Amino acid sequence: MNVESTDVLIIGSGIAGLMTAECLRSHKNVTIVTKSSFRSSNSYLAQGGIAAVTETEDHWAEHFMDTVTAGSFHNEETLSEILVKEGTEMIRQLEEWNVPFDRNKDGSLTLGREGGHRRSRIIHAGGDRTGSRIIDTLYKRIAGHVTMKEYEIAGDLIIKQGRCAGAWTKNSEGEITIYFASTIILACGGAAGLYSVHSNDRSISGDSIALAYRAGAVLSDLEFIQFHPTMLFKKGVSYGLVSEAVRGEGGRLVTSEGAPVMSGVHELGDLAPRDVVSRTIFGFIQKGEDIFLDVSKVKNFTNRFPSITSQCKKADVVLKEGKIPVAPGAHFTMGGTVTNQWGETTVPCLYAVGEASRTGVHGANRLASNSLLEGVVFAKRTASRILESKDHEVSIYPVEWGFPTQKQKKLPEKIEIQRQMTQYAGIVRTGKDLDKALRWFRRFSIDKPDYYSTPDEIERMNMLQTGWLIISSAQMRTESRGGHYRSDYPTKNDNDWLKKQIYRKKDWNEQAEAEKTAAGIFA
Incomplete structure (x- = not known):
C-alpha cells in the first residue's frame, strides 16, 4: 500500500478535469487519477462541437433561452446565465491556446447548427473530432506540470472530521494507493454507460455518483438521462454516435420507405430537442419500423464527418446509398452531485465539475453542445474558488486496513445491470417497470468497496449503487419532463x-x- 499527498486530487481526465488542472497547475501541486487512459473519456469522443455566442447577430439571451427551453424549464437560472455569458470568453481562451477550430476562408469560425438551437453557434474542430482536439491541446499544456496516474480506479473517498480528505485507489496491478489532499475534485463523468446502447466511453459507469453518495454529498436530478436520437445501430450492434451536426447540415430522419419521421412532430423538425426526437424514433421502433438518417443531401459528408465515415465502414454501411441505420442510445446525465456556481458540493473540500456535477444548467434535457461548454466554464470557476479559498494543510491520517463486514454477495455481470436499466428505466418509463427494477436491485447487497475488491468489482458496485439511485429518483418524479418520460403521467x-x-x-x-x-x- 502506498500513501501519497497532494494539494489537489482530481478524479477523472475529461475536459472538465483537465481544464481545472490547467487553471491550477501554476499554483498548486495537482494529481489526476483516471481509471483508464487520459483519452478514455466522453469528452475525447465528443463529435459535436462547443456552443457559444461568437457573432454580433447572436446574443447570450438567445442562447440562454434555447438552453432553458431544451431543459424543459427545469434549469437553474443564475448558473445557466453564467454558462452562456462566460462561454464567449472561454472560446477566446481556447483559441489563444491554439485549439484548431474549423474556420472559413476569411478566417472566421465556421458555425454549425444542432438540435434545439435557433441560430448557428456550434464551433467544431476537425469536423466531428472537436472533443479530441480540445483534450489533446489541454493535455499538452499540463504535461510535465501535473502528475497523471492512469489505470487507477477510485475505490472510495476518505471523509475525516466532516470533510473530504482524499481517496483510495486500486490500479490494474492490484496495488492500493491512499491519496491525502486539501482539495478533491470529482470529474469522472456521468452514468449513461449503465445502459445497453450508449454513446459513452467504456470507462463510464456512474463512478462519480456512487463516490459522492457514499461520501454523503447531496445529489439531484438523477432521473434525467438524455438519450441521443442517432446511434449508428445495425443488426443489434451499436457502432457509436452519429453527431447531431449531420442533421444540422441537412440530414433527415426517415423510415425504410423514405417517409420523414419528424414531420408534424415539432416546429424544429429534425433539429427538435433530443428528448423529443428520441421518443419519436423509439415509437417507430416499437412498431417494428427501422429508422435511417438520410445523408444524401449532406455536402462533402466524408470530409466533413471523418469519424462517422470510419464508423460506417466498420458497420458495413454503404454511404453511397445515403442511409445510415440509427436508434436512440443513452448519452448524457443531467443530474449528479449538486454544486454551486463555484463547483462546491455539500461536503467541505469536495468539488465536482463537468458531467459529474449537477450545476442545473442542463435542466431536464441538455441542449446540444452545451456539455463541453459547461466543462470549461465551470472548471475555470472552480479553480478560481480553490485559489481564493483559505489553504487547508494536507492532513495525513493513520491508514486503517479495512476488513469486509460481511461476505459480499455475488455481483451481477455488467451486461445484466445494463439490461435492467434499459428495459425498465429507459426512454419511456412507468411506475410498474420502475418497481420491477427496484426489486431486482434490492436482491443484491450494495456494499461499498473495500481494499480486497478488484477494479472490476469496484466498477460493478458503483453501477449497482448508481442504478438504484437513478431508478429511485425516477420513481419519485411523477411527471414527464425532458429526459424523464413517464407514460403513466402527463407532460407539464x-x-x-x-x-x-x-x-x-x-x-x-x-x-x-x-x-x-x-x-x-x-x-
Missing part, C-alpha cells in the same frame, strides 16, 4: 413560467433586448 408545459421569469436582469438595456428577443419567439 411551463412556457408561462419562461415568459415571466428568465429575463429578470439588473441592467435595463439587457432586459429590454432580452424581452425583445422573447417577443419574437413567443409571438
Whole structure:
C-alpha cells in the first residue's frame, strides 16, 4: 500500500478535469487519477462541437433561452446565465491556446447548427473530432506540470472530521494507493454507460455518483438521462454516435420507405430537442419500423464527418446509398452531485465539475453542445474558488486496513445491470417497470468497496449503487419532463413560467433586448 499527498486530487481526465488542472497547475501541486487512459473519456469522443455566442447577430439571451427551453424549464437560472455569458470568453481562451477550430476562408469560425438551437453557434474542430482536439491541446499544456496516474480506479473517498480528505485507489496491478489532499475534485463523468446502447466511453459507469453518495454529498436530478436520437445501430450492434451536426447540415430522419419521421412532430423538425426526437424514433421502433438518417443531401459528408465515415465502414454501411441505420442510445446525465456556481458540493473540500456535477444548467434535457461548454466554464470557476479559498494543510491520517463486514454477495455481470436499466428505466418509463427494477436491485447487497475488491468489482458496485439511485429518483418524479418520460403521467408545459421569469436582469438595456428577443419567439 502506498500513501501519497497532494494539494489537489482530481478524479477523472475529461475536459472538465483537465481544464481545472490547467487553471491550477501554476499554483498548486495537482494529481489526476483516471481509471483508464487520459483519452478514455466522453469528452475525447465528443463529435459535436462547443456552443457559444461568437457573432454580433447572436446574443447570450438567445442562447440562454434555447438552453432553458431544451431543459424543459427545469434549469437553474443564475448558473445557466453564467454558462452562456462566460462561454464567449472561454472560446477566446481556447483559441489563444491554439485549439484548431474549423474556420472559413476569411478566417472566421465556421458555425454549425444542432438540435434545439435557433441560430448557428456550434464551433467544431476537425469536423466531428472537436472533443479530441480540445483534450489533446489541454493535455499538452499540463504535461510535465501535473502528475497523471492512469489505470487507477477510485475505490472510495476518505471523509475525516466532516470533510473530504482524499481517496483510495486500486490500479490494474492490484496495488492500493491512499491519496491525502486539501482539495478533491470529482470529474469522472456521468452514468449513461449503465445502459445497453450508449454513446459513452467504456470507462463510464456512474463512478462519480456512487463516490459522492457514499461520501454523503447531496445529489439531484438523477432521473434525467438524455438519450441521443442517432446511434449508428445495425443488426443489434451499436457502432457509436452519429453527431447531431449531420442533421444540422441537412440530414433527415426517415423510415425504410423514405417517409420523414419528424414531420408534424415539432416546429424544429429534425433539429427538435433530443428528448423529443428520441421518443419519436423509439415509437417507430416499437412498431417494428427501422429508422435511417438520410445523408444524401449532406455536402462533402466524408470530409466533413471523418469519424462517422470510419464508423460506417466498420458497420458495413454503404454511404453511397445515403442511409445510415440509427436508434436512440443513452448519452448524457443531467443530474449528479449538486454544486454551486463555484463547483462546491455539500461536503467541505469536495468539488465536482463537468458531467459529474449537477450545476442545473442542463435542466431536464441538455441542449446540444452545451456539455463541453459547461466543462470549461465551470472548471475555470472552480479553480478560481480553490485559489481564493483559505489553504487547508494536507492532513495525513493513520491508514486503517479495512476488513469486509460481511461476505459480499455475488455481483451481477455488467451486461445484466445494463439490461435492467434499459428495459425498465429507459426512454419511456412507468411506475410498474420502475418497481420491477427496484426489486431486482434490492436482491443484491450494495456494499461499498473495500481494499480486497478488484477494479472490476469496484466498477460493478458503483453501477449497482448508481442504478438504484437513478431508478429511485425516477420513481419519485411523477411527471414527464425532458429526459424523464413517464407514460403513466402527463407532460407539464411551463412556457408561462419562461415568459415571466428568465429575463429578470439588473441592467435595463439587457432586459429590454432580452424581452425583445422573447417577443419574437413567443409571438
